[in-house]
Amino acid sequence: MDNAKQIFERLLAWYRASHRALPWREDRDPYHVWLSEVMLQQTRVETVKTYYARFLQAFPTIASLAAAPTEACEKLWEGLGYYRRVRNLQKGARQVMDEHGGVFPQTYDEILSLCGVGDYTAGAIASICFGLPTPAVDGNVERVYARLFAEQPTRKQIAEKLRPLYAQGNCGELTQALMELGAVVCVPNGAPHCELCPLADICKARAQDAIALFPRRKPKKPNPVEEKTVFLLTCGDRIALRKRTDQGLLAGLWELPNVEGFLTVEQMLRQAERWGVHPLAPQKIVQAQHVFTHRTWRMQCCFLTCAAAPDDFVWATAAELDDTYALPTAFRKLLSM
Ligand code: SF4
Known part of the structure; x- marks a missing residue:
């Protein structure tokens, strides 16, 4: 130079x-x-x-x-x-x-x-x-x-x-x-x-x-899209959370229970039964999307009132959700829908 x-x-x-x-x-x-x-x-x-x-x-x-x-x-x-x-x-x-x-x-x-x-x-x-x-x-x-x-x-x-x-x-x-x-x-x-x-x-x-x-840009690869059914399970004034695994995207953080793919209403209720939460009828089902750097989640979120709160989940109050648990934006935005 x-x-x-x-x-x-x-x-x-x-x-x-x-x-x-x-x-x-x-x-x-x-x-x-x-x-x-x-x-x-x-x-x-x-x-x-x-x-x-x-x-x-x-x-x-x-x-x-x-x-x-x-x-x-x-x-x-x-x-x-x-x-x-x-x-x-x-x-x-x-x-x-x-x-x-x-x-x-x-x-x-x-x-x-x-x-x-x-x-x-x-x-x-x-x-x-x-x-x-x-x-x-x-x-x-x-x-x-x-x-x-x-x-x-x-x-x-x-x-x-x-x-x-x-x-x-x-x-x-x-x-x-x-x-x-x-x-x-x-x-x-x-x-x-x-x-x-x-x-x-x-x-x-x-x-x-x-x-x-300048600078030359690499062509962008299309973001793969993953479909998920997410459950907002409420029992009394508490919401079910669980920990993600220690590997991969959002490793080790809290999440709303979810499964891969879009389930029908019947399948959602069966899944909730398998978790032992004794679901009542779904209140609503909403669609949402979250774009990460390398992938996109397309989500349908099922809001379910439950009659049981099994220990497999952590059941958090609204205050605990605010103060204690780090819930990634992909899930947190579903809470207000
Ligand atoms: S360095 Fe950037 S801002 Fe400065 S003249 Fe060149 S192109 Fe323009």
Whole structure:
């Protein structure tokens, strides 16, 4: 990169003048940066703000996160999805306590060895919190790079190509400037705001009128559709829940009892009898859909009043559903239908 100094100076001047004030930018505490980066994977900034504040209120330190029951962490994650993120975060917090004496590690390799931390997050924490010259290439940075140079290397290659920028110093601000440019100017959806871009006059894709070609997108595979019959079983003022298995989608979280496929009303009642809940007539059956990243659930939900509450299920009150049990959005949205 022959114009590294020029790019670096313009990026930093732009970032200092116009970046968004975000709660996780108020300090350089590695726990704060780590938590925000994990939450921001797959989730919008506006949504993360609320979750971030609540999570830190409950677990203000890595030690408190490490010591918490996992279910309490999952409950605070409810609605964010991708629950493996919070479980890994907690495992990483326990590593910090057990393997690093409670002090957040300060080298790239040690940060990378924390559970759930990949190249990008390690690069972000190491540069932002400890000023190390470790590029962090996420989708935003990849897009900026691809357009700026009208080429499409891999993320690993981009990290290498960005090293001359990091050699200029101010590594934390540089990481944040690159991310910010991708998030608010060289945006992922719709046309980029090139008129606001500090690099517009040296952007190759812009000069070649080829912005739409970068980054190249892989063709999307169609999402497989799974059909399910879900049961909202009520006994008195309680609703039946059960735990999902420890493997696969939404592993280990709570769910409403369900079976694969669409059952007829007769089959639903037979299924409920098999569970021993002594069902009365169904109150209603509603249709719903939930789209995950790699699959779609098409659900019919049967609302059944029951005369028995067998121990195979946990029977939760409305208050317990609010305060205790992490019920994924796919199921929770059925409660209000
Ligand atoms: S000029 Fe436009 S396309 Fe090029 S990096 Fe800036 S915002 Fe992106």
